Amino acid sequence: MNKETYERLTLDLEDRSYDILVGENLVTNAGSLVRPFIKQDRTFIITDENVARHHLPTLEAALRSKNIESHALILPFGEQTKSFAQLDRVIDFLLKHNIDRKSTLIAFGGGVIGDLAGFAAAVVMRGIDFIQIPTTLLSQVDSSVGGKTGINTARGKNLVGSFHQPKLVLADTSLLETLPNRELLAGYAEVVKYGLINDPQFFDWLEDKAHKIIAGDISARTHAVLVSCAAKAKIVALDEKESGARGLLNLGHTFGHALEAEAGYNGSLLHGEAISIGMVMAHDLSAELGLCSEQDAQTVRAHFKNIGLPISTDYVSSNALGGKKLEVSRLMDHMSRDKKVSNGRLTFVMTKGIGQAYLDNAVDMAVVSDFMKRFIA
Numbered sequence: 613m614n615k616e617t618y619e620r621l622t623l624d625l626e627d628r629s630y631d632i633l634v635g636e637n638l639v640t641n642a643g644s645l646v647r648p649f650i651k652q653d654r655t656f657i658i659t660d661e662n663v664a665r666h667h668l669p670t671l672e673a674a675l676r677s678k679n680i681e682s683h684a685l686i687l688p689f690g691e692q693t694k695s696f697a698q699l700d701r702v703i704d705f706l707l708k709h710n711i712d713r714k715s716t717l718i719a720f721g722g723g724v725i726g727d728l729a730g731f732a733a734a735v736v737m738r739g740i741d742f743i744q745i746p747t748t749l750l751s752q753v754d755s756s757v758g759g760k761t762g763i764n765t766a767r768g769k770n771l772v773g774s775f776h777q778p779k780l781v782l783a784d785t786s787l788l789e790t791l792p793n794r795e796l797l798a799g800y801a802e803v804v805k806y807g808l809i810n811d812p813q814f815f816d817w818l819e820d821k822a823h824k825i826i827a828g829d830i831s832a833r834t835h836a837v838l839v840s841c842a843a844k845a846k847i848v849a850l851d852e853k854e855s856g857a858r859g860l861l862n863l864g865h866t867f868g869h870a871l872e873a874e875a876g877y878n879g880s881l882l883h884g885e886a887i888s889i890g891m892v893m894a895h896d897l898s899a900e901l902g903l904c905s906e907q908d909a910q911t912v913r914a915h916f917k918n919i920g921l922p923i924s925t926d927y928v929s930s931n932a933l934g935g936k937k938l939e940v941s942r943l944m945d946h947m948s949r950d951k952k953v954s955n956g957r958l959t960f961v962m963t964k965g966i967g968q969a970y971l972d973n974a975v976d977m978a979v980v981s982d983f984m985k986r987f988i989a
């Protein structure tokens with residue numbers, strides 16, 4: 613068994629504080645890492661078929677080596693799994709095994725599995741413990757940290773869910789070695805987000821190291837995951853339930869979620885791809901309104917393009933809509949259900965430049981609609 617090497621970050625939320633371990637070989641050693649956080653000698657693993665094929669035997673063996681029994685439920689891969697139907701399956705699986713309030717669930721997968729399993733843990737028996745073992749770059753740098761759990765509905769992304777914090781996050785960077793390039797790139801979009809929100813030095817570092825991160829350089833990857841988790845932990849500690857600052861983590865998401873809803877959650881547009889386009893849109897709109905320089909907007913566009921992420925809605929049209937153009941009125945309809953709408957007004961994450969994102973509830977929706985018509989044309 614390889615020795616695990618990791619760095620420890622803590623998300624500070626008083627009695628709900630937890631550690632995020634970032635490093636190598638954490639799954640191989642999961643038995644001893646998880647042991648202090650479970651109240652019974654058995655756990656319930658929720659995973660998907662891809663992760664199960666590559667890594668489930670390793671996790672099960674690691675738990676067994678510390679006399680922890682595990683039962684696994686293997687779900688279909690993909691965003692469509694974040695549904696009421698699969699939530700029902702997870703809950704039925706847990707109840708069939710006679711869980712009780714001291715049981716612990718392990719979410720072993722990407723953002724879809726983490727969000728779905730976390731939500732099941734939040735609601736079954738009115739809440740049981742769960743541990744996140746994120747297996748994709750996106751889930752390691754974003755969705756496994758901060759306690760947002762939930763599922764999609766036909767009317768939009770993450771519209772049903774709950775804030776339920778995990779007891780521990782194990783971000784094992786060795787798992788990224790089996791991740792397809794498209795998934796890596798999608799996760800990388802969320803890494804860039806932290807630079808664009810409030811860390812221009814990190815963005816500069818990414819300008820230099822992006823290709824190394826994607827190519828598999830361990831130290832560049834580990835640094836990127838650590839900086840991202842630390843940035844997210846800091847914001848979530850300030851504003852767990854998103855009454856203010858946490859909204860910044862939604863940079864690019866208002867546009868991105870609308871694109872995902874139109875694409876249909878069928879794998880034709882990954883979340884990270886949608887928010888790559890969404891972040892380009894947020895910067896372009898900010899530049900059009902004179903809030904940020906055209907130069908910064910171009911730098912952002914070039915950064916995503918150079919690494920191979922989509923920057924235009926043409927990608928959505930050709931990948932998801934058989935070449936049909938997106939309809940602005942339909943996108944506006946999705947955006948009207950954004951969770952940052954309050955009293956009928958949508959708060960946008962706008963920017964004054966790279967690393968200077970801010971929340972703006974004074975953006976005129978007619979201006980946004982005109983901007984989108986030009987962006988999509």
Ligand SMILES: O=C(O)C(=O)C[C@@H](O)[C@H](O)[C@H](O)COP(=O)(O)O
Nearest residue numbers: 754758760769770858861862865951
């Ligand atoms: O953790 C957060 O807060 C975020 O907004 C992070 C996002 O990157 C993530 O995609 C989140 O799940 C989106 O949440 P939502 O509230 O906009 O559905």
